[in-house]
Amino acid sequence: MADLTKEYFDKQLKNLATKQDINHLDKKIDNLKVYLESHIENKIGELAIAVNVGFEDVIKKLDVRERVEKLEQKMGKMEKALNLRL
Numbered sequence: 326m327a328d329l330t331k332e333y334f335d336k337q338l339k340n341l342a343t344k345q346d347i348n349h350l351d352k353k354i355d356n357l358k359v360y361l362e363s364h365i366e367n368k369i370g371e372l373a374i375a376v377n378v379g380f381e382d383v384i385k386k387l388d389v390r391e392r393v394e395k396l397e398q399k400m401g402k403m404e405k406a407l408n409l410r411l
Contacts, residue, residue, distance in 0.1 A: 342350075404410065
C-alpha cells in the first residue's frame, strides 16, 4: 500500500478546482444562460411571426365567401335573364 504523504496529497489537490476556477465557470454558465434565454426568445418571436404569416396566407386562400357571394349574384341574374331554375 502506498504511503500517504504530504507530497501525495499536494499532488492530488493540484488536480482539484479552486474557488476561482468555480467562480469563473459560474460566470460562464450565467453568461451562457442569458445568451440562450435571449436567443430562445428571439427564435420564439420569429416563429410566431412565421406562423402568423402562414395562417394569414391560408386564410386568404380559403376565404372565398366574398367571391362565392358575387358568383351567386351573377348566377341569379343569369337565371332571371334566361328564365332558368338552377
